Amino acid sequence: MGAKAKKALKKNMKKISASAAASSSELAVPQNPKPSADFLPLEGGPARKAPVTKTIVENKATVLYIGRIPHGFYETEIEAFFAQFGTVKRVRVARNKKTGKSKHFGFIQFEDPDVAEIAAGAMHDYLLLEHMLQVHVIPPEHVKPNLWKGVKCQYKPVDWVQIERKQHNKERTLEEHRKLLHKVVKREKRRRKNIEAAGIEYECPDLVGNTQPVPKKIKFSED
Structure with a gap:
């Protein structure tokens, strides 16, 4: 091997060693990394990291x-x-x-x-x-x-029978009684027309009523 070849070989070896040293320095991890500063102290000193506090939500649902x-x-x-x-x-x-x-x-x-x-x-x-x-x-x-609201209210069932009884037995005036009879007669005429339209031979009995309201309660004289 000549002198020129030896010099070229030495240069190549130096380049390889330099590149290997550079790559090892990049991969090396520092032993004491500098912590990230969340806030700085007032009077010098090293930077400190703020402690992380977790908020715990208290269960109050009842x-x-x-x-x-x-x-x-x-x-x-x-x-x-x-x-x-x-x-x-x-x-x-x-x-x-x-x-x-x-x-x-x-x-x-x-x-x-x-x-x-x-x-x-x-x-x-x-x-x-x-x-x-x-x-x-x-x-x-x-x-x-x-x-x-209304948690202490005592609900009672509605007595619809009693309500209908009071409505039926209430004392009516003469005008209210006439209106009631008019509705009954009108309904009876409609019923007879429907029977005739159906081709049924039937003699409907005549309505018997009084235009004066009948007293609901029997009242006796004091004598």
């Missing part, structure tokens, strides 16, 4: 929505049934204002939020009297102020 309530499962039964989970504060079943009948949904409130969450998880999709209960926790911000 009201449950109960849907698909079966017939016969009302306030007393709901309170007695859900008392197995914990203390029940109040129960309200949505009812019709006129008839007092249940609308098959209601609300219940517990004292402990954890108890309310457990009750909702246990009773959701629970089969009760052929009804699948729908129980959900209502967030506190969605609880309306008038939710518990």
